[in-house]
Amino acid sequence: MQSKNIKKNTTNSWIDKNLPQVGELSRIDAWWGLVIIVLLLIILLVTLVPQPFSRILNYVSDGVIITLVVTLTSFILTMILGLLCGLGRVSKNKLIYGVVSVYVEVVRGIPLLVQLMVWYFAFPAIIINLGKTLNYEPFETYLANPIMMAIIGISICYAAYMAEIVRAGIEALPAGQMEAARSLGMTQPQAMRYIILPQAYRTIMPAIGNEFITLLKDSSLVSVVAVADLTRRGREFMSTTFLPIETWLMVALIYLLMTLIAARIVKLLENKTKLEK
Amino acid sequence: MEEPIISIRDVHKYFRDDIQALRGVSLDVYKGEVIMIIGPSGSGKSTLLRSINNLEQIDFGDIIVDGHSVNNHKDINALRMEVGMVFQQFNLFPHLTVLDNVMLAQKIVRKRGEKEAYETAMLLLEKVGIPEKASAFPLQLSGGQQQRVAIARALAMNPKIMLFDEPTSALDPEMIQEVLEVMIQLAKEGMTMVVVSHEMGFARAAANRCILMDSGKIIEEAPNDELFTNPKEERTKLFLSRIL
Ligand SMILES: Nc1ncnc2c1ncn2[C@@H]1O[C@H](COP(=O)(O)OP(=O)(O)OP(=O)(O)O)[C@@H](O)[C@H]1O
Ligand SMILES: [Mg+2]
Numbered sequence: 001m002q003s004k005n006i007k008k009n010t011t012n013s014w015i016d017k018n019l020p021q022v023g024e025l026s027r028i029d030a031w032w033g034l035v036i037i038v039l040l041l042i043i044l045l046v047t048l049v050p051q052p053f054s055r056i057l058n059y060v061s062d063g064v065i066i067t068l069v070v071t072l073t074s075f076i077l078t079m080i081l082g083l084l085c086g087l088g089r090v091s092k093n094k095l096i097y098g099v100v101s102v103y104v105e106v107v108r109g110i111p112l113l114v115q116l117m118v119w120y121f122a123f124p125a126i127i128i129n130l131g132k133t134l135n136y137e138p139f140e141t142y143l144a145n146p147i148m149m150a151i152i153g154i155s156i157c158y159a160a161y162m163a164e165i166v167r168a169g170i171e172a173l174p175a176g177q178m179e180a181a182r183s184l185g186m187t188q189p190q191a192m193r194y195i196i197l198p199q200a201y202r203t204i205m206p207a208i209g210n211e212f213i214t215l216l217k218d219s220s221l222v223s224v225v226a227v228a229d230l231t232r233r234g235r236e237f238m239s240t241t242f243l244p245i246e247t248w249l250m251v252a253l254i255y256l257l258m259t260l261i262a263a264r265i266v267k268l269l270e271n272k273t274k275l276e277k
Numbered sequence: 278m279e280e281p282i283i284s285i286r287d288v289h290k291y292f293r294d295d296i297q298a299l300r301g302v303s304l305d306v307y308k309g310e311v312i313m314i315i316g317p318s319g320s321g322k323s324t325l326l327r328s329i330n331n332l333e334q335i336d337f338g339d340i341i342v343d344g345h346s347v348n349n350h351k352d353i354n355a356l357r358m359e360v361g362m363v364f365q366q367f368n369l370f371p372h373l374t375v376l377d378n379v380m381l382a383q384k385i386v387r388k389r390g391e392k393e394a395y396e397t398a399m400l401l402l403e404k405v406g407i408p409e410k411a412s413a414f415p416l417q418l419s420g421g422q423q424q425r426v427a428i429a430r431a432l433a434m435n436p437k438i439m440l441f442d443e444p445t446s447a448l449d450p451e452m453i454q455e456v457l458e459v460m461i462q463l464a465k466e467g468m469t470m471v472v473v474s475h476e477m478g479f480a481r482a483a484a485n486r487c488i489l490m491d492s493g494k495i496i497e498e499a500p501n502d503e504l505f506t507n508p509k510e511e512r513t514k515l516f517l518s519r520i521l
Contacts, residue, residue, distance in 0.1 A: 179332050180368035180427075184382035184434060185358040194381060198372050 031267070035260045042253050052243055056234075056250045063233030064254060070147065070229060071216045074154040078215070079208075081159035086166025087192065100163065107160035112153070113221050119153040120144055120225035150222035158215055165207045169200035202273050209266030213259050220255070230254060281305035282438060282469055283329060288338035290324055290493075298324040299335070300493035306438075311470045311483050315504070316490035317516055322473040325490070326440050329471065330360040343437055358386060361431030365443040367423040369415035369430070375402070376411040379430045387434060394433075401429040405459050421452030425459055432463075439463065441472040457482075475520050477505050489513045 045053040088100030107115070124144040131139025173196060181191035223232035234251035238244050283306040290299040298321045306312055314322050327333040329340055331347045340347045345356035370378050379398035383389045389397070402408045405425035407418075415423055424444055431439060441460065445453040457479050464470055464483035472479065480487055480502040487504035489497045489512070497510040505521075508514045 174366070174368075176364055176366050176368035177370065180362075180364065180370070181382075183330055183332060183357060183360070183362040184430070185354050185386040186382060187354060190385055194385065195370055199370075202372070 031260070031264050035257065035264065038253060038257045038260060042250075042257065045250070045253075052241065052246050053250060056237055056243075056247055059237045060230055060233040060251065060254070063228055063230040064258075066147070066228055067216075067219055067230040067258075070150055070154070070222055070227065071212075071219045074151050074158065074219070075212055075215055077151065077155035078158040078162050078211070081155060082162025083166055085159055085163035086170065089163055089167040090170050104160045104163050107157055108164075110157075112157050112218055113224065115157050116150060116153040116221055116225050119149040119156075120146060123149070146222075146226040150219075150225055150227045153225075154215065154219065154222070158211065162208070162211060165204050165211070166200065169204035169207075170196055172203055173199055205270050205273050206266075209263075209270060212266060213262050216259055216262055217255065279307065282308045282343050283471070284339075284341045285325075285329070286339045286341075288325070288328060288335050288340060290321075290328060290333060290335050290337075298333075298493055299328070301338070302490075302493070302495055303338075304488070304495065306469060306471060308437075308469055309467045310485045311464045311468075311472065313480050313484040313487045314471065314473045314490060315475055315487065315516070315520075316496075317519075320490045321493040322490050323442050324493075326362075326442050326471060326473055329438075329440060330357050330362055332362075354386075358434055359437045361434060361436035361439045363424070363427050363431055363439065363441045363444045365446050367415070367420070367427045367447070369423055369427055371415050374412050374414055375407070375418070375426050378415065378426060379433050382430070383433050397433055398429070401432050402426070404432075404462075405429045406455070419452060420448045421455045424448065424452075424456045428456075428459055428463075438469045438471070441470065441474065443473050445474060445476060477502065477521070480505055489516060491516070 042057075046057055047054075085100050085104065088096045089104065091097045091100075124142055127139050127142045131137070131142060177195055177199065178191055181195040182188075186194070219229060220231040223229050223235065226232075228236075230251060234247050238247040241247070283304075285302055285304040285306075288299050288302045289297070291297050302321070302325055304312075314325070316322050324333055328335050328347065329342060331353050335347060342356050343359050345352045345359070347353070347356065369375075370381070373381060376395070376398055379401060380394040383394040383397060384391070387394075399408060399411065402411055405428055407422050407425055410418060410422060410426070415426065418426065428439075428444075444460070445456050448456065453476070457476060460470070460472070460479065461482045470483075472484075484502055485500065487499055487502060488495055489504060489508075489510070491512050497504060497508065497513045499507070499509070504513065505517065508517055
C-alpha cells in the first residue's frame with residue numbers, strides 16, 4: 001500500500017521524466033496516444049473476452065463513480081483548506097501561524113491510512129462516548145458515514161501538503177511585489193488577492209496538478225474504511241469469483257486510464273496559464 | 278515658515294537587534310521641495326526612505342507625513358495613499374498589463390470607477406511617454422520603459438509626495454536620461470520629492486537640497502547641488518571622490 005510519505009518522489013519523477021513533454025512531438029501527442037491504447041485495451045478485453053471482463057467492468061463501475069466523487073470532492077476541499085492554511089503559514093499573526101504550523105506538521109507526520117482509520121473508527125467512538133457522558137441522544141446514536149469520513153480524512157491530510165505548496169509559491173515571489181502593492185495603499189488582503197496569489201498560482205500550478213493525480217491514486221486507501229470505491233469493489237468481486245488476475249488487471253487499467261487523463265488535463269491547464277503570460 | 282509636509286524626528290532603526298541602520302535622523306521636508314540623498318552603500322538611505330511610508334517600521338522617534346504619523350498603525354494606508362514610491366527594481370506587477378498596473382490601485386484603493394481610472398492611467402502614460410505600450414506586459418518593456426510605467430503607477434494615486442529609491446541604478450546608461458527627464462518634469466510641476474540617487478545631473482536640474490548620509494546619520498546638507506560642487510565635510514569629499 002502506498003504511503004503518503006514516499007509517494008511524493010515517485011509521482012513527480014514519473015510524470016516529469018518518463019513521459020513525453022508537450023512540444024516534443026509536434027502533431028500527434030504521445031500522451032493521448034497512451035490514453036487511447038489503454039482505452040482500446042479495456043474495450044478489447046471487454047468485447048473479446050466478455051467472460052469475465054465485461055462482468056468485472058459492470059461490477060466495479062459504481063466503484064468508479066465513488067472513486068471520482070471522493071477524489072473530486074476531496075480535492076476541492078483540499079484546495080480551499082490548503083489555500084487558507086497556506087496563507088496562515090505566511091501570516092505575521094503569531095497565533096494563526098502557530099496553530100496552522102502545528103496542524104501541518106502533525107498531519108504530515110501521520111500516514112494517510114492511519115488518519116483515515118482515526119476518522120472512521122476513532123472519531124465516531126469519541127462522539128458516542130461524549131454522547132453517553134453528556135446524555136445527548138443524537139451523539140449516542142452517531143453513525144459515521146463512510147464516504148463523508150473518507151472525504152474529511154483525505155482533505156485534512158492533503159490540505160496540509162497543499163498549504164506547504166501555497167506557502168512555497170508565495171515565498172518564491174520577490175518581496176518587492178508585496179512592497180509595491182502596499183506602497184500603493186493596498187491592504188494586506190488586497191495585495192494577496194490581486195498581486196500575490198495570481199502570481200503564486202502560476203508557479204504552483206504544476207505542483208497542484210501532481211497533488212490531484214496522487215490524490216486520485218491515494219483515494220484507493222478509502223477502500224479500507226468501508227467506502228465502496230473502485231478498489232473495494234474489485235476486492236469484493238475477487239472474493240466472490242476467485243479471479244485475481246483478471247480482476248486486478250481490469251482495476252489497474254481503469255486507474256491508469258483515469259490518472260493518464262487527469263495528467264493530460266493538468267498539462268493543458270499548465271500550458272494555458274503559461275501562454276497567458 | 279509653513280508646516281513641513283514630512284517631518285522626520287530623531288529616528289532610530291535596528292535590524293535584528295545588532296545592526297543600527299538609522300541613528301537619530303531628523304529632517305523636515307517642505308511642500309514642493311526636492312530633496313536628494315546620497316551616501317555610501319549601507320549608510321541607511323533606503324531604510325530612511327522606506328521608513329517614510331512605513332515599509333520599514335522605525336524603532337524610535339517619529340515621522341509625520343501630511344498629518345499622519347507612521348507610529349499610528351491604523352492610519353498607515355491613509356498615509357501610503359499620499360506617498361508614491363518608485364523602486365530600484367521597478368516592481369511592476371508582471372501578471373498585469375501596463376494599463377492594469379496603473380489602474381488597479383486606483384480602483385481598489387481610491388475606489389475610482391473604470392472610466393475615471395482608465396482616463397487617469399492613459400493621461401499618465403502619455404505624460405511618461407509610453408501610451409502605445411498600454412496593453413503590453415511589463416516584461417516586454419525595456420528597463421527605462423518599465424521604470425516610467427512605475428512612475429505613472431505611483432502618480433495615478435495622486436500622491437502629495439514621491440519617494441525614489443535609486444530609480445536609475447538598475448538601468449542601462451542609455452535609458453537613464455529618459456527616466457531622469459520624467460523626474461525633472463515632475464519636480465518642475467511642484468511635486469514634493471525625496472530622491473535617493475547619485476545622478477549629479479538630476480541634482481543640478483532639480484534638487485533644492487542635497488543630503489549626505491553615512492552610517493545611519495545625516496553628515497552634511499547643502500542647498501541645490503552645492504553638496505557636489507562645494508562639499509564641506511571630509512566624509513562628503515571622500516565619498517564624492519569615490520563616485521565621481
Ligand atoms: N531587511 C534587512 N535586514 C537586515 N539588515 C538590513 C535590512 N535592510 C537593510 N539592512 C542593513 O541596514 C543598513 C542600511 O541599509 P540600507 O539598505 O538602508 O542602505 P543604503 O544606504 O540604501 O545602501 P545601498 O546604497 O546599498 O542601497 C545596512 O547595514 C544593511 O545591511
Ligand atoms: Mg538602498
